[in-house]
Amino acid sequence: MTDSTTAYVILSAILFTIGTIGVLTRRNAIVVFMCVELMLNAANLALVAFSRMHGNLDGQVTAFFVMVVAAAEVVVGLAIIMTIFRTRNTASVDEPRMLKW
Amino acid sequence: MFESPGISYATLWPVLLVLGVACAGVMVEAFAPRAARFNAQVGLAVVGLAAALAGTVAIGSGASLGASTGEGALIVDGPGVFSQGLVLLVSLGGVALFAERRLDNGVSVFAGQAAALPGTPAERTASQRGLEHTEVYPLMMFAVGGMMLFCISGDLLMLFVALEVLSLPLYLLTGLARRRRLLSQEAALKYFLLGAFSSGFFLYGLALVYGFAGSMSLAEIGAVAEEGSSPLLLLGIGLMAVGLLFKTGAVPFHSWTPDVYQGAPTPVTAWMSAATKIAAFAAMLRLFYVAFGAEGDIWRPAIGVVAVLTMLLGASFAIVQSDVKRMLGYSAVAHTGFLLTGLLGVQDDAFGSTQAVLFYLTAYGFATLGAFAIVSLVRGPNGEVGSLDRWAGLGRTNPWVAATFAVFLLSMAGLPLTAGFIGKWGVFAAALGAGQWPVVGIAIVSSIIAVFFYVRVIMLMFFNDAREDAATVATPSYATSGVIALSAVATVALGVIPGPVLSLLVDAGGFIG
Numbered sequence: 298m299t300d301s302t303t304a305y306v307i308l309s310a311i312l313f314t315i316g317t318i319g320v321l322t323r324r325n326a327i328v329v330f331m332c333v334e335l336m337l338n339a340a341n342l343a344l345v346a347f348s349r350m351h352g353n354l355d356g357q358v359t360a361f362f363v364m365v366v367a368a369a370e371v372v373v374g375l376a377i378i379m380t381i382f383r384t385r386n387t388a389s390v391d392e393p394r395m396l397k398w
Numbered sequence: 399m400f401e402s403p404g405i406s407y408a409t410l411w412p413v414l415l416v417l418g419v420a421c422a423g424v425m426v427e428a429f430a431p432r433a434a435r436f437n438a439q440v441g442l443a444v445v446g447l448a449a450a451l452a453g454t455v456a457i458g459s460g461a462s463l464g465a466s467t468g469e470g471a472l473i474v475d476g477p478g479v480f481s482q483g484l485v486l487l488v489s490l491g492g493v494a495l496f497a498e499r500r501l502d503n504g505v506s507v508f509a510g511q512a513a514a515l516p517g518t519p520a521e522r523t524a525s526q527r528g529l530e531h532t533e534v535y536p537l538m539m540f541a542v543g544g545m546m547l548f549c550i551s552g553d554l555l556m557l558f559v560a561l562e563v564l565s566l567p568l569y570l571l572t573g574l575a576r577r578r579r580l581l582s583q584e585a586a587l588k589y590f591l592l593g594a595f596s597s598g599f600f601l602y603g604l605a606l607v608y609g610f611a612g613s614m615s616l617a618e619i620g621a622v623a624e625e626g627s628s629p630l631l632l633l634g635i636g637l638m639a640v641g642l643l644f645k646t647g648a649v650p651f652h653s654w655t656p657d658v659y660q661g662a663p664t665p666v667t668a669w670m671s672a673a674t675k676i677a678a679f680a681a682m683l684r685l686f687y688v689a690f691g692a693e694g695d696i697w698r699p700a701i702g703v704v705a706v707l708t709m710l711l712g713a714s715f716a717i718v719q720s721d722v723k724r725m726l727g728y729s730a731v732a733h734t735g736f737l738l739t740g741l742l743g744v745q746d747d748a749f750g751s752t753q754a755v756l757f758y759l760t761a762y763g764f765a766t767l768g769a770f771a772i773v774s775l776v777r778g779p780n781g782e783v784g785s786l787d788r789w790a791g792l793g794r795t796n797p798w799v800a801a802t803f804a805v806f807l808l809s810m811a812g813l814p815l816t817a818g819f820i821g822k823w824g825v826f827a828a829a830l831g832a833g834q835w836p837v838v839g840i841a842i843v844s845s846i847i848a849v850f851f852y853v854r855v856i857m858l859m860f861f862n863d864a865r866e867d868a869a870t871v872a873t874p875s876y877a878t879s880g881v882i883a884l885s886a887v888a889t890v891a892l893g894v895i896p897g898p899v900l901s902l903l904v905d906a907g908g909f910i911g
Binding site for chain 2: 341363
């Protein structure tokens, strides 16, 4: 890896870690979901940086696909979170706990 | 200048047909009158799946097998086409179960109006008017299309897109139950959040592997990895494995499995437990053998540990369950462990681990489809009865249903003369061939633990007295009875005469890049 690529990949790793920690520690489903999106965007940054390093377009094209997939995921995810919120008046991921063990 | 990629429609039309049927289903929702939608959707789905199945059989027996198409994005090889066919077969059964309307006063198991809140007048109105969501059929078709692509993905981008195309509809289908809607919605939320989390890991792993190899193609990654490894590749393998292990429900990424299996509408559970596993394992085998084959010394021990944990934990937790769907959910976790044991073997021209895992998937697919179909028949005044206590004595009141359920359980337990036995024997032999005897030893111990809880249910059905609030068996339509009967026949037939399927698998060969 050239030095400039390393910097980008390290930044993407930091973003990915922030996202992961967010998913594991935050309690609001919307915030958890935003952290997942952060993970996807971290991967996008890494893909684009690697794409530049290798001098081919595969990584950049993949980043576009990831954006589309992330948009589709938002639609499905918010629909599910909205339903839960309207039923229970809370979007906390701790609140629904009927399914256990 | 760019050149347009060559796409061989002759080998891809079944996938395109299924996705086309899904789009046509959306159009039906938009333009057909409400009364006509159910028949139109079911008809479209059945015809589309049957035609695609016929197509995969033709492609599988044709000469063009083993070709890569779409600039290497899709690899139509023997095992890929076999798993596609299996997904389609199971999905045909799934449509039949989805369309069941005789069990619950003429309405399907799906919510009348998903947007109406549980317990509100709006929900009651929707129920009285007999509304139902026929969107479930297009959703299912999209998921089937994604699964078929997942089975033949030849590069990382296609793997990711197919994974999402198959997952997103499943999240929605999980949350659409007509009864016990809070449970169903909670399952959907858990499935979605954990699924999205794991696909984040998968994607980051994908980016690292691309950074290592400079190519998305599995075959090229395999070639670059032959020349030398790097921490980038190992991290990438680990993160991608997390994503796939989640989809298959392996420990420590299994926690969604029992929740989703219990919360989802039972026909969805029946179809999803079989079809998702088939697609995910087909993709996993290709990824690990073709792209990461050179790193086998690194990932085999790690997958071995996961397999051991998965088998032991799945089997032990299944023992303490009091709900039948939850018990089958933990049993699905244990089966993932057995399948991972098969993954530890090596690809072989004769009967290697590819063949063993695919046979296991065939056996398990029919058993789980049939078992959950029977679960949907056992009902009380408030819908399905999950509590195992109320299943007591079912063997005396309904010997045929209980006996068929017993056949499926015995196959899952892996008793001789059922498909499960041949499946287990195959994956254990494949792992032993690669010198993985400690894992196989623990697998045998787990099988014995598993026999215990399967046999416990059979004893409960046949040798215990029925309680006052015992569950009764509702009379299903011919579609559901047909699915149960065919699954039972397949389970026994594959156990007694496995030869034809085994030789078909040997002819199919191994996964190629």
